[in-house]
Amino acid sequence: MKKEEAAWLASAIDGEGWIGKYHNSKYNWPLLEIGVVNSSRDFVEKAAFLMNTKVRGGSKGGLGKKPIWRCSRKGHEKVREILEEILPFLIIKKEKAEEIIEFIKGRNWGKKSEKAKKELSLRMKQQWMNENFRKIMEDAQKRRWERREEHIKSSLKMKKIWKNPDYKIKRREIMIELWKNPEYRKKQIEGIRNGWRMKI
Secondary structure, X not given: OOHHHHHHHHHHHHHHEEEEEEOOOOOOOOEEEEEEEEOOHHHHHHHHHHHOOOOEEXXXXXXXXXXXXXXXXXXXXXXXXXXXXXXXXXXXXXXHHHHHHHHHHOOOOOOOOHHHHHHHHHHHHHHHHOHHHHHHHHHXXXXXXXXXXXXXXXXXXXXXXXXXXXXXHHHHHHHHHHHOOHHHHHHHHHHHHHHHHHHO
């Protein structure tokens, strides 16, 4: 990132963005995120380009309100790299950025202490001794397999249906009639365009 680009991104995050550190119940470390939000898509697109991420949003908050666009970057190492580049230009969120950088540098990546491993092992053993916990886990595993079997059956059923030439002809006729409807055609085209914008 060039010096001018880093200065621009720092200003965007200072004024229209955030630097977040959130509790993550799935893992043993917090979720870190930096981002920008604005009603100007061009503004957010530039921030997304500099952070190497995508633009999200575009939905209106209500009648007469402009669409809101946002972009963000997660991942401890990626967040650290961006923050270190824009740190000299930050003003409002500089203290928060320094705190996040120090936190990331202070972590022992990819390793767990023996104490932490023992605590985790003991916690799991205690949980599995609980009959209700075991039942919940067994039921969850059973539901996963049932859903998988249902998905396979549904997939095989649809493949069988699409092998029928009459079904293909009927389906094509229905779609032709639908596309003759201006309202349906308009909604489909808007949906396709929005999908392309979201992938930028």
